[in-house]
Amino acid sequence: MINLEEIKEQEIAFNKVYDYAEFPDKVSGRCDNCSSSYFKSSVKGGIFLRECRECGMKKSI
Numbered sequence: 001m002i003n004l005e006e007i008k009e010q011e012i013a014f015n016k017v018y019d020y021a022e023f024p025d026k027v028s029g030r031c032d033n034c035s036s037s038y039f040k041s042s043v044k045g046g047i048f049l050r051e052c053r054e055c056g057m058k059k060s061i
Helices: 004-010
Strands: 017-019 039-044 047-052 058-060
Parallel strands (some): 017 058
Antiparallel strands (some): 047 058
16 A cells, blocks of 8 residues: 555656545645645545645545
8 A cells, every 4th residue: 555655755646536545635624735725526426526626636535
């Protein structure tokens, strides 16, 4: 299992959806990449998806 610090060092893939259970927020309610708190949220198939409006990082909550 890869932790978010290792991903941060490698670079975050913006076309990938990260699972919140595996990669919780470093600072609650803030994007791990750009520290923004401005998100676009959607629900599809019972999965809550949160996308940062600043950089586009996605997490399924």
